[in-house]
Structures are given as structure tokens and as C-alpha cells.
Amino acid sequence: MEGIKFVRQNSKEREFASEVRRRVRTYFKENNKSIYGNFNMYVKSAVILCIYVVPFIILLTRPVSQWTGLFLAVIMGVGEAGVGMSIMHDGVHQAYSSKKWVNNLASSTMLLLGSNIFNWKIQHNLKHHTFTNIYNYDPDISNLKIIRLSKHGPLRKYHRYQHLYAFPLYGLMTFVRLFGEIGVLLEYNRKGITKQQNLDPRWQLVKLIGIKIIYFAVIIGLPLLFTDFVFWEIIVGFIALHVTAGMIMSTVFQMAHVVEGTDQILVDKDHQIKNDWLVHQLHVTSDFGRRNGVLSWYIGGLDFQIEHHLFQNICHVHYAAIASIVQNTAKEYGIIYNLKSNIFSALASHFRRLKELGREAMPLEIQSG
Numbered sequence: 218m219e220g221i222k223f224v225r226q227n228s229k230e231r232e233f234a235s236e237v238r239r240r241v242r243t244y245f246k247e248n249n250k251s252i253y254g255n256f257n258m259y260v261k262s263a264v265i266l267c268i269y270v271v272p273f274i275i276l277l278t279r280p281v282s283q284w285t286g287l288f289l290a291v292i293m294g295v296g297e298a299g300v301g302m303s304i305m306h307d308g309v310h311q312a313y314s315s316k317k318w319v320n321n322l323a324s325s326t327m328l329l330l331g332s333n334i335f336n337w338k339i340q341h342n343l344k345h346h347t348f349t350n351i352y353n354y355d356p357d358i359s360n361l362k363i364i365r366l367s368k369h370g371p372l373r374k375y376h377r378y379q380h381l382y383a384f385p386l387y388g389l390m391t392f393v394r395l396f397g398e399i400g401v402l403l404e405y406n407r408k409g410i411t412k413q414q415n416l417d418p419r420w421q422l423v424k425l426i427g428i429k430i431i432y433f434a435v436i437i438g439l440p441l442l443f444t445d446f447v448f449w450e451i452i453v454g455f456i457a458l459h460v461t462a463g464m465i466m467s468t469v470f471q472m473a474h475v476v477e478g479t480d481q482i483l484v485d486k487d488h489q490i491k492n493d494w495l496v497h498q499l500h501v502t503s504d505f506g507r508r509n510g511v512l513s514w515y516i517g518g519l520d521f522q523i524e525h526h527l528f529q530n531i532c533h534v535h536y537a538a539i540a541s542i543v544q545n546t547a548k549e550y551g552i553i554y555n556l557k558s559n560i561f562s563a564l565a566s567h568f569r570r571l572k573e574l575g576r577e578a579m580p581l582e583i584q585s586g
Contacts, residue, residue, distance in 0.1 A: 220488055221347075221348060221351070221354065221484055221488050221489070221490060222487075222488060222489050222490070223489075223490045223492060223493060223494040223497060224489050224490065224491055224492075225492070225493045225496075226491055226492065226493075229550055229551070230492065230493035230495075230496045231493060232550065233493070233495070233496065233546065233547070233550040233552060234493050234494075234495040234496070236546055236550075237495065237527065237542070237543055237546045237547070240542050240546055241528060241531075241539050241542055241543070244538070244539060244542060245535075250535070251315065252312070252528075252530065252531045252532065252535065253312060253313065253314050253315050253531075253532050254307065254312075254313050254314055254532040254534060255532075255534060257534055258307075258313070258532060258534050261303060261514065261534075262303070262304050262323070265296060265299040265300055265303050265304060265515075266296070266300065266304070266326075267296075268292065268293075268295060268296030268299055269293055269296025269297055269299070269300055269329060270296070272289035272290070272292045272293045272296070273289075273293055275289060276289050276290075276440060276444060276454075277439055277440065277443045277444060278443075280444075280445065283446075283450060286444075286446060286450070286454055287453065287454060287457055289454075290453075290454035290455070290457040290458045290461075291457050291458070291461050293458045293461075294457065294458040294459065294460065294461025294462040294465070295461060295462075295465065297329065297330060297391070297458065297459075297461075297462040298461070298462040298463075298465040298466045299515055299516075299517075300326050300329055300330070301326075301327075301330060301462070301466055302466060302469065302515075302516050302517035302519055303514075303515065303516070303517035303533075304323050304326045304517075305323060305324060305326045305327045305330075305337075306517055306519075306533075307320075307323060307517065307532055307533055308320045308321070308322070308323025308324035308325075308326070309323075309324045309327075309334060309337055309338055309341070309342060310342065310529045310530060311530060312529065312530050312531055312532045312533070313532060328428060328431075328432070330391060330394070330395075330462075331391075331394075331395045331428065331429060331432035331433070331436070332394050332395065332398060332428070333398065333402075333421075333424065333425045333428055335402070335411075335414070335416065335421055335425075336394075336398045336401055336402055336405070336425075338414075339405060339410060339414075340356050340401070342529075344356050345357050346526065346529060349474065349497070349498060349501045349502065349526060350367075350474050350479060350480060350481050350482055350501035350502075351482045351483070351484060351490070352367045352369035352370065352481060352482065352483055353369075354484070357470065357474065358370075358474065358475065358481065363375075363379075363386065364376075364379050364383050364386060364571075365379060365574045365575060366471075366475050366574065367481045367574070368481050368574060368577060369481060369483050372575075372577070376574070376575040376576075377575045377576055378575065379571050379572075379574070379575040380568055380569075380571040380572040380575060383571050384464065384468065385464075387463060387464045387467030387468055387471070388459075388460035388461070388463045388464040388467075389460075389463055390462075390463035390464075390466055390467040391459045391462050391463040391466070392459055392463065395429075395432075395459070398425065399422070399425060399426065399429070402421060402422060402425055403422070405418075406418035406421070406422065436455060436458075437451055437452075437455060440454075465516075468564070468567075469516050469519050470519070471567055472503070472505050472557075472560070472563040472564065472566075472567050473502055473503055473504075473505075473519065473522035474501060474502060474503070474522075475567055475570050475571070475574075476503050476505075476555075476557065476563060476566040476567050476570050477566045477569060477570055478503060478553070478555040478566075479500070479501050479502060479503050479555060480500040480501050481501070482497075482500075482501065495527055496552060498523070498526040498527055499523060499527075499547060499552055499553065499554060499555070500553070502522050502523045502526050502555065503522065503523070503555040503556065503557060503563070503566075504520060504521055504522060504523050504524075504540065504554075504555070504556045504557070505520050505522075505556070505557040505558075505559065505560055505562070505563030506520050506557065506558065506559040506560055506563070507537070507540065507556075508559075509559070509560055512560060513537070517533045518533030518534065518536040518537070519533070520560065520563075521533070521536035521537065521540050523540075523543060523554065523555070524536040524539055524540055524543055527543060544556070
């Protein structure tokens with residue numbers, strides 16, 4: 218992978234990194250807790266899966282009206298987003314369980330989104346988590362053209378309105394993965410990334426194509442066979458499902474890194490970042506709220522993104538407990554801890570940041586097109 222070196226600026230950064238790790242380890246040891254999922258995590262997984270699967274079963278087994286069918290498709294989208302955020306995410310980070318096969322099982326729920334695990338691991342685990350908010354290295358802020366998510370990206374005239382059109386476009390997130398990740402995998406194969414992970418590029422491509430065929434056979438084929446809906450009605454439901462899931466997941470992810478107070482970084486000529494890696498994560502990440510209740514439960518603790526980025530091997534059910542440890546330690550060492558008071562303030566901050574990014578000409582001047 219890309220060779221960026223994180224360079225500590227002083228001993229305080231080293232001491233902070235060591236101390237915050239020590240305090241979090243001590244919390245789990247003193248409370249005799251595992252860093253992995255617990256009974257509540259397993260119950261949540263069952264509930265989230267039901268939100269996705271049960272509406273589909275109803276669609277296949279009971280005659281329903283067009284509007285009821287559309288409503289059930291939207292509920293499936295809510296469930297799909299929940300599966301991605303609350304089950305798959307922890308599984309791919311090997312945080313769901315101490316047992317590898319359980320993590321693999323949780324990871325495999327990615328198949329319910331019609332996607333493969335390998336692409337997500339490269340894009341999310343290796344690229345986003347390692348190079349968070351570093352332009353041209355973090356794909357989450359670098360690859361989009363129509364929405365400018367980094368101040369270091371080219372500024373187009375139409376970006377002036379992105380704070381108005383971005384949220385509807387977020388609904389295309391799962392479509393982009395569904396229809397575009399074969400091309401992404403081919404690019405990984407061409408760059409040798411697949412082989413670097415000790416995997417056969419051709420077999421990964423065959424598996425991904427097979428996943429797509431099975432997914433479309435189930436999500437579109439079964440309704441064609443077992444319901445009275447015609448093809449266009451099924452396609453409308455399919456679109457509603459994915460727009461719902463995409464808008465939820467994209468918005469949640471953006472509220473962690475593209476908000477006021479988070480840095481957006483360029484590497485220097487020596488390919489260095491002048492911060493300890495843990496300190497860098499605090500500079501580029503934001504939490505949004507401490508008491509989001511059911512919402513926090515549903516989005517897999519992603520309102521505690523700072524804790525997730527510092528300790529991605531810890532299951533999200535523990536983030537609320539360790540958040541105060543991280544925040545207090547950061548305060549002691551004079552390191553900014555970016556916290557939005559609630560989800561509404563985070564949404565407003567993301568909206569304002571989108572507006573700023575659509576108008577500030579840094580580092581490039583406005584280009585036509």
C-alpha cells in the first residue's frame with residue numbers, strides 16, 4: 218500500500234498515544250469485560266436482520282398493494298443500512314467476536330447488500346482507516362467529482378450548490394457499490410493490491426460476479442416469480458430500497474469527517490504526516506452526541522467515530538463507555554476532541570462544511586465544467 222509515514226512532533230504525542238491505550242486496556246481489565254461483542258450485540262444483530270429480511274418475506278408470501286410494497290421496500294432499506302453499520306462493519310474489523318469464524322459470518326452479511334467483503338476491506342479498513350481525510354489517499358473524500366468533500370480537490374462552478382444537492386445524491390451510495398465495484402476490483406487487480414493480500418485476482422473476480430448474479434436473482438427474481446408485481450414495480454421497490462440505505466449510510470459516514478473542526482490533509486514532499494497516527498485520527502474525526510439512544514444503537518455506535526478510529530478492534534457496543542476516557546485523556550494532553558452535541562448539530566455542521574467547500578478556492582482556482 219501507499220508509503221505515508223506518520224511522524225510525531227514531540228514527546229507529548231507519544232505519551233498521549235501510550236496513555237490512552239493504557240487507560241482503555243485498564244477499563245476492560247478492571248471491569249472484567251471482553252473488547253468483543255456481547256449478548257446485546259447478538260440480540261441487536263437478530264433484530265437488524267429481521268428489519269431487512271421480514272419485509273421481504275412478507276412481500277413474497279402475502280398479496281399487498283403497490284403502496285404497501287413500496288413501504289416494505291423502504292423498511293428493507295432501513296434494515297440494509299443497519300446490517301451494514303451494525304453487523305458487517307464490526308465483522309470486517311474483526312471486532313464482532315474473538316472467534317474468526319463468527320467475524321467472517323458477520324462480515325458475510327455484506328452479501329445482503331450485493332457486495333463483496335474484499336473490496337470493502339481495501340477501501341475502508343486499509344485506505345480510509347489508515348489515511349483518514351488525507352486527500353488522494355482516503356477514497357471517502359477523494360474519489361467523488363460531483364461533490365467536493367476536500368478543500369484540496371478541484372473546485373467546479375456547480376459545487377456552489379452542492380449543499381443543496383449532496384444529500385439526495387448520497388442515496389446513490391449503494392448503487393455505486395452495486396454496479397461499480399467490479400471496475401474497482403479490476404483496478405485493484407491491475408495495481409497488484411489483490412496479490413499483496415495473498416489472494417487470487419481471477420478468483421476474486423469470479424466470486425464477485427457470482428455474488429452479483431445471486432443477489433439480483435434473489436432481490437428481483439424472486440418477486441417476479443412469487444408476487445403479482447410487474448417488472449417496473451419491482452424495479453421501483455429496488456430503487457427505493459437502495460436509495461433509503463444509501464442516504465442513511467452516506468450521511469452517517471460524512472458526519473464523522475466532513476464537518477467543521479476536522480482537518481483535511483495533504484502529504485508533504487517527503488510523504489509524511491507531521492503527527493502521531495492516533496493524534497492524526499483526533500484531528501480528522503468527530504463524534505456527534507453522547508445520548509442518541511435508539512439512533513446510536515441502530516447506526517452501530519458510529520456517532521462515536523473517534524473511538525472507532527482509535528480502537529477499531531473494539532466492538533461498537535463499548536464505545537459509549539470508553540468515550541469519556543478518550544475525551545478526558547485528550548484534554549489532559551491538550552489535544553482537541555471534536556464533539557458535536559447531537560445528531561442535528563452534526564448534520565448542520567456537515568451542511569455548512571459542504572457549503573464552504575463548494576465556495577473556497579483552495580488550492581485550485583474555480584474551473585469551468
